[in-house]
Amino acid sequence: MRRPPTPSKPLNPLNPSPPKAIDRLNDRLESSGPVILPALLLCDFGHLAREVEALEKAGAAGLHLDIMDGQFVPQLTYGLVVVEAVRRATALPLEVHLMIQDPERSLADYALAGVDIITVHLESLVEPRKTLEMIRSLGPNAHLAISPRTPVQQAVPFLDCCDGVLVMSVEPGYGGQAFEPDSLLKLAELSKLRDGGAGTFRLCIDGGMSTHTVGPAAAAGAELIVAGSAVIRASSYADAIAHLEQLARNAA
Numbered sequence: 746m747r748r749p750p751t752p753s754k755p756l757n758p759l760n761p762s763p764p765k766a767i768d769r770l771n772d773r774l775e776s777s778g779p780v781i782l783p784a785l786l787l788c789d790f791g792h793l794a795r796e797v798e799a800l801e802k803a804g805a806a807g808l809h810l811d812i813m814d815g816q817f818v819p820q821l822t823y824g825l826v827v828v829e830a831v832r833r834a835t836a837l838p839l840e841v842h843l844m845i846q847d848p849e850r851s852l853a854d855y856a857l858a859g860v861d862i863i864t865v866h867l868e869s870l871v872e873p874r875k876t877l878e879m880i881r882s883l884g885p886n887a888h889l890a891i892s893p894r895t896p897v898q899q900a901v902p903f904l905d906c907c908d909g910v911l912v913m914s915v916e917p918g919y920g921g922q923a924f925e926p927d928s929l930l931k932l933a934e935l936s937k938l939r940d941g942g943a944g945t946f947r948l949c950i951d952g953g954m955s956t957h958t959v960g961p962a963a964a965a966g967a968e969l970i971v972a973g974s975a976v977i978r979a980s981s982y983a984d985a986i987a988h989l990e991q992l993a994r995n996a997a
Contacts, residue, residue, distance in 0.1 A: 818918020915952030924953030
């Protein structure tokens with residue numbers, strides 16, 4: 746059973762991004778079903794604004810930005826400056842996926858940059874409830890990510906204060922990994938928990954998304970589906986997004 750639309754939140758003075766962005770995303774999910782969020786990690790950063798514009802014109806429902814610090818995960822990627830540049834380039838909803846140590850230190854900065862969703866890893870948090878509530882108080886939606894080796898049960902105590910749960914279907918921070926089928930069992934378990942009243946969170950998946958895996962992910966309950974190479978390495982962003990979303994919606 747699909748969750749009801751997320752109520753709009755009042756605009757937080759720290760977050761200049763209008764609440765309409767997340768409302769548009771929720772409306773699209775409710776009216777059309779699962780959506781693809783292209784991940785920018787593989788895009789041409791020498792022409793970032795052009796890439797963002799191309800993805801927006803291609804019909805992307807939102808954009809996913811992977812923030813890695815070289816500590817929580819081995820890779821070091823971009824940070825706040827790039828997120829601010831993307832925010833200036835588009836009105837699309839932005840999700841920042843914080844694969845970093847001590848994410849609490851950066852939450853206000855990303856909220857101020859105008860992001861719409863902040864995703865933090867359960868494995869990086871000392872007080873998950875406090876961190877999720879902090880994100881919400883700053884304005885963005887709060888999503889909780891769990892890595893492949895983290896069981897769903899560890900997230901259960903915090904589902905009531907999540908706007909979304911992101912199931913990682915590959916280990917965060919490593920490239921070239923195969924999709925882990927156990928992630929589908931996690932999605933199904935979370936869907937069952939949500940139907941049982943554990944929370945009103947969106948179901949999300951990230952890692953190894955392709956024309957072969959997007960359907961099973963949607964069938965297991967995924968609504969926000971992060972896709973990197975399946976979109977960015979395609980000859981046509983628009984065709985790739987449309988095809989992946991159609992596969993997901995046919996399976997949902």
